[in-house]
Amino acid sequence: MPRKLKVGFSNSPKNIVHATYRDMGFVAKSNGKFDLYTAGGLGVNPEFGIKTVSDIEPNDILYYIMTMVEVFMKYGNYESRAKARTRYIPKAIGEKMYLEEFNRIFLEIKNSKDLKLDIKIEENTKKSDNSTAKKSRNIIEQKQKGLYIVKYHPMLGNPSIETLKALYALISEIEGVGIRISTKEEMFIVNLKGEEANKVLDIISLDNANTQLQESISCVGATICQQGLANSSGLLSKIIEIDKEENFKDGVLPRLCISGCQPCKIRS
Numbered sequence: 001m002p003r004k005l006k007v008g009f010s011n012s013p014k015n016i017v018h019a020t021y022r023d024m025g026f027v028a029k030s031n032g033k034f035d036l037y038t039a040g041g042l043g044v045n046p047e048f049g050i051k052t053v054s055d056i057e058p059n060d061i062l063y064y065i066m067t068m069v070e071v072f073m074k075y076g077n078y079e080s081r082a083k084a085r086t087r088y089i090p091k092a093i094g095e096k097m098y099l100e101e102f103n104r105i106f107l108e109i110k111n112s113k114d115l116k117l118d119i120k121i122e123e124n125t126k127k128s129d130n131s132t133a134k135k136s137r138n139i140i141e142q143k144q145k146g147l148y149i150v151k152y153h154p155m156l157g158n159p160s161i162e163t164l165k166a167l168y169a170l171i172s173e174i175e176g177v178g179i180r181i182s183t184k185e186e187m188f189i190v191n192l193k194g195e196e197a198n199k200v201l202d203i204i205s206l207d208n209a210n211t212q213l214q215e216s217i218s219c220v221g222a223t224i225c226q227q228g229l230a231n232s233s234g235l236l237s238k239i240i241e242i243d244k245e246e247n248f249k250d251g252v253l254p255r256l257c258i259s260g261c262q263p264c265k266i267r268s
Contacts, residue, residue, distance in 0.1 A: 131194030
């Protein structure tokens with residue numbers, strides 16, 4: 001496996017998740033299919049993804065992910081940790097050969113393995129019970145009348161195990177609930193009635209961000225990351241601690257993005 005294999009999906013022309021700058025980026029089209037961009041990435045020596053395949057059926061996505069793994073196992077750089085990423089493969093063997101090999105390996109996998117997904121798209125038919133959600137910066141009204149979204153942004157990006165267990169115990173009993181995860185260390189619990197949203201908000205309240213500053217993002221930092229140069233997570237923790245001591249009004253200190261090394265700086 002490569003050091004990282006980042007897979008992204010974009011469901012709109014806005015491409016908010018930057019799917020075209022990933023190891024694998026699936027970009028949705030109006031016909032219900034995906035175009036695939038591969039061998040892209042940010043960081044040192046960033047590269048725009050190569051448009052590799054057009055009009056992929058959603059059920060076939062796993063075939064393409066497995067193909068990329070096999071391509072890396074054959075052509076990836078195992079000598080330099082810094083170059084153990086898919087974006088260095090086209091540089092090493094040439095873009096023409098890379099595309100030819102990707103297609104060849106894909107056909108081998110498609111003809112030998114059953115990786116087809118069983119995707120069922122169901123319309124949200126959940127109805128409101130007219131209960132009202134609390135007024136909170138972390139509760140968002142859905143376009144479906146009477147339904148709500150709760151935003152969970154654990155401070156420092158580290159949710160507690162206890163919170164996650166309690167959250168799962170609650171939402172596993174809620175009809176039609178869904179979870180969305182963003183690239184900003186956030187989780188969105190969707191399709192909630194008013195009382196359900198209130199219960200979710202109560203559970204996550206202990207470590208959920210409630211100000212712009214608390215929604216700041218930092219990489220994990222040098223205490224864990226081998227490439228890290230500074231304790232970025234520790235810095236953010238200290239800033240939040242001082243903010244609480246000074247009791248600043250929300251908005252006095254802005255939302256921050258803190259990196260602990262040069263590659264993280266480039267990505268942020």
